[in-house]
Amino acid sequence: MMARVLEHLPEWVNGDAALVRRGRYLSATFLVEVGATAWLVTVHEGRVTRVERGPFLMRDWAFAVRASAEAWRRYWEPMPAPGFHDLLAMTKFGHARIDGDLRPFMAHLRYVKDLLTLPRGRA
Amino acid sequence: MAELEPIIGRYVRLDLAGRTHRVYFEEAGQGIPLVCLHTAGADGRQWRHLLNDAEITRHYRVLAFDMPWHGKSLPPAGFENEEYRLTTQGYVDLVLTFIRTLGLERPVVMGCSIGGKIVLELARLHAPVFRALVGLESADYQAPWYDDTGWLHRNDVHGGEVAGAMMSGLIAPQSPSETRWDTLWMYMMSGPGVFKGDLFFYRADGDFRDRVSQIDTTRCPLYLLTGEYDFSCTPEDTERTAAKIKGARVTVMREIGHFPMSENPAQFRRYILPVLEEIRTKD
Numbered sequence: 278m279m280a281r282v283l284e285h286l287p288e289w290v291n292g293d294a295a296l297v298r299r300g301r302y303l304s305a306t307f308l309v310e311v312g313a314t315a316w317l318v319t320v321h322e323g324r325v326t327r328v329e330r331g332p333f334l335m336r337d338w339a340f341a342v343r344a345s346a347e348a349w350r351r352y353w354e355p356m357p358a359p360g361f362h363d364l365l366a367m368t369k370f371g372h373a374r375i376d377g378d379l380r381p382f383m384a385h386l387r388y389v390k391d392l393l394t395l396p397r398g399r400a
Numbered sequence: 401m402a403e404l405e406p407i408i409g410r411y412v413r414l415d416l417a418g419r420t421h422r423v424y425f426e427e428a429g430q431g432i433p434l435v436c437l438h439t440a441g442a443d444g445r446q447w448r449h450l451l452n453d454a455e456i457t458r459h460y461r462v463l464a465f466d467m468p469w470h471g472k473s474l475p476p477a478g479f480e481n482e483e484y485r486l487t488t489q490g491y492v493d494l495v496l497t498f499i500r501t502l503g504l505e506r507p508v509v510m511g512c513s514i515g516g517k518i519v520l521e522l523a524r525l526h527a528p529v530f531r532a533l534v535g536l537e538s539a540d541y542q543a544p545w546y547d548d549t550g551w552l553h554r555n556d557v558h559g560g561e562v563a564g565a566m567m568s569g570l571i572a573p574q575s576p577s578e579t580r581w582d583t584l585w586m587y588m589m590s591g592p593g594v595f596k597g598d599l600f601f602y603r604a605d606g607d608f609r610d611r612v613s614q615i616d617t618t619r620c621p622l623y624l625l626t627g628e629y630d631f632s633c634t635p636e637d638t639e640r641t642a643a644k645i646k647g648a649r650v651t652v653m654r655e656i657g658h659f660p661m662s663e664n665p666a667q668f669r670r671y672i673l674p675v676l677e678e679i680r681t682k683d
Contacts, residue, residue, distance in 0.1 A: 356573055359628050362569070362573050362629060363568070363631070364569065365546070365631075366545075366569055366631040368545070369543075369545035379551075383551045383562055384556070384557045384562070386561075386565035387564065387565035387568065390565060390569070
């Protein structure tokens with residue numbers, strides 16, 4: 278299943294020294310929805326320490342990024358089409374939604390975008 | 401031998417709204433003046449590939465200034481107690497004052513994003529001044545892709561980091577890494593609140609939906625070129641705008657985003673050389 282690529286995040290992120298450095302001031306848990314499947318990604322000082330698959334009951338998270346499985350599939354294509362090439366392009370065109378506490382999201386926008394782009398070409 | 405580029409940088413004093421501004425500009429080449437306007441929150445370095453292109457500078461005197469508050473142009477004295485905000489009127493005045501002060505005769509003006517937008521107002525109000533106008537990523541209006549520009553200027557979010565991160569999405573995935581990061585670097589080093597102040601014009605004051613139909617392209621040719629990956633000013637925004645302007649010429653540029661001249665100069669060149677050639681030979 279495509280959503281399972283998120284389980285590779287610890288390996289991909291923690292093996293990327295430049296990305297870990299970019300996220301070194303972020304410690305937070307955020308929610309990623311791939312269609313009906315929810316994932317909680319926990320980051321500590323730029324390293325992904327845990328990826329859990331839902332469903333979840335009364336779990337806390339800072340911000341959420343939600344899109345359909347089809348939208349993520351297109352986002353993770355090796356050369357995505359216009360409108361599916363960037364997370365905020367996806368939100369503008371209604372393919373994705375971002376909500377919750379947007380301060381850590383915006384303060385670490387490049388890190389979060391890069392992290393969620395890692396499955397590109399690998400999904 | 402030192403590897404010197406043909407670009408020369410100078411400073412000029414411009415009188416804008418009764419205040420003196422020290423404005424930096426670069427130029428290269430000889431011939432028809434071609435004034436280039438950078439995007440919001442960036443500076444004239446975006447045009448360096450064009451300024452270094454012998455194919456263009458053979459026929460054109462290319463000039464690119466840093467707007468006040470941007471790049472090497474200082475804000476006016478007393479700026480520390482002001483909130484910077486670009487307006488339609490102020491921007492038109494800036495472009496016309498630069499042209500007049502330097503004594504440029506019937507220049508071509510090419511602008512990108514906010515620069516592409518002001519080109520529409522220059523076409524409407526001052527057509528006889530120009531030989532031709534070129535708007536890149538230009539529209540009479542574009543729907544916002546985030547509600548609150550406050551993210552760009554607050555003390556608990558680094559303005560340069562967030563601007564660079566946001567703009568990274570407006571670059572086409574095909575653009576080379578080096579020019580992609582050059583483009584982002586300019587956003588990362590913009591002064592606090594300057595990008596946000598430019599966006600007041602881009603998003604609010606520069607809504608020209610009620611007036612672009614007044615543009616008469618028989619008085620001054622108008623070319624509009626937009627990148628297919630630009631989701632801020634989309635190809636549809638440009639096409640909708642052009643549909644209201646008789647004679648406006650539209651090109652959708654493949655594998656390009658919001659920063660054609662800066663993010664992928666080689667790809668942009670394929671689109672802009674024929675336009676500049678047509679402008680040069682038609683007049």
